[in-house]
Amino acid sequence: xxxxxxxxSRKFTTKEGLTIxxxxxxxxxxxxxxxxxxxxxxxxHYTGNAHDSAAGNANYFATSNTRQAGAQFFIDPNGIxxxxxxINQTAYAVGGFFTKKNGAGRYYKRCMNSNSVSxxxxxxxxxxxxxxxxKSLALLLQYLKxxxxxxxxxxRHWDANGKDCPDPMVGAxxxxxxxxxxxxxxxxxxxLKYA
Numbered sequence: 381x382x383x384x385x386x387x388x389s390r391k392f393t394t395k396e397g398l399t400i401x402x403x404x405x406x407x408x409x410x411x412x413x414x415x416x417x418x419x420x421x422x423x424x425h426y427t428g429n430a431h432d433s434a435a436g437n438a439n440y441f442a443t444s445n446t447r448q449a450g451a452q453f454f455i456d457p458n459g460i461x462x463x464x465x466x467i468n469q470t471a472y473a474v475g476g477f478f479t480k481k482n483g484a485g486r487y488y489k490r491c492m493n494s495n496s497v498s499x500x501x502x503x504x505x506x507x508x509x510x511x512x513x514x515k516s517l518a519l520l521l522q523y524l525k526x527x528x529x530x531x532x533x534x535x536r537h538w539d540a541n542g543k544d545c546p547d548p549m550v551g552a553x554x555x556x557x558x559x560x561x562x563x564x565x566x567x568x569x570x571x572l573k574y575a
């Protein structure tokens with residue numbers, strides 16, 4: 381499935397074979413630029429919506445968002461990937477503090493907006509993400525590892541500051557998160573560790 385040409389400003393295909401559609405967010409969604417060598421974390425989030433798309437989220441952040449919130453990438457159930465914020469720009473994605481109870485927030489003050497690239501899973505509120513989402517996530521992580529030489533750790537928003545995000549995967553012994561880690565390794569993602 382290909383998004384309509386009117387939903388993005390351009391697209392490109394990575395060396396890994398992933399097509400990324402681009403629709404830049406409004407400036408309120410992100411802050412300063414930083415060297416790609418500063419990126420050491422890739423937090424995984426979820427949009428919390430049952431029927432949304434990568435294109436729809438990118439459009440919202442490009443046209444309607446009015447608060448300091450955003451993410452670099454959105455992946456929908458069909459595996460479509462939109463880049464909303466450039467990877468050398470600091471997205472407002474993991475700021476604030478929620479809790480350190482039950483193992484949450486272990487990376488608080490280590491994984492920050494300034495050293496991370498955030499990835500949102502769309503239309504995912506229960507169960508496990510689709511195979512197409514996981515395929516695109518694996519290709520995206522490989523692309524980010526190539527572009528950001530010091531990227532080392534994939535984690536949940538929950539690990540970064542204790543927010544219940546992605547909600548189906550929170551918890552110290554969450555089986556879905558364990559499955560995602562195995563899934564990424566099985567799909568050829570190398571050189572990364574997982575919280």
